[in-house]
Amino acid sequence: MNFLVTKVEPKWITLTLIQPWTAAMAASKVHLSTLPPEPVIPSKKPFKVDLIGGKRYSWCTCGHSRKQPFCDGSHKFFAQGLSPLRFVPEKDTTVWLCGCKYTNNPPYCDGTHKQDFIVSAPLHEPTD
Secondary structure, three states, X not given: OEEEEEEEEOOEEEEEEEXXXXXXXXXXXXXXXXXXXXXXOOOOOOEEEEEOOOOOEEEOOOOOOOOOOEOOOOHHHHOOOOOOXXXXXXXXXXXXXXXXXXXXXXXXXXXXXXXHHHHOOOOOOOOO
């Protein structure tokens, strides 16, 4: 990366960034999207979880976490644009948290995992 001084004025120096053009840069493509990535499906069944009232939980929304159904920060590398859903239950309770990540009542299971688009979809296998 090179800089070229293009204008000098009393208090300001204007710099122009010059980058050498290479064949590799010409061939690369960048795909920009304003839509968040789709979650992957880590499980086609919900997770039965005992929650402690007043404790903050972070439910994984991307499906990449190795600590399902909770977040382990994997979205930072595999699903930028998705972030965990944080919630605090009012009292101690046992709930079914969504495993397919497509519930309409996050983080709780609403039976969406029984629909054809989830049943026929492949399960996400984490990479090492």
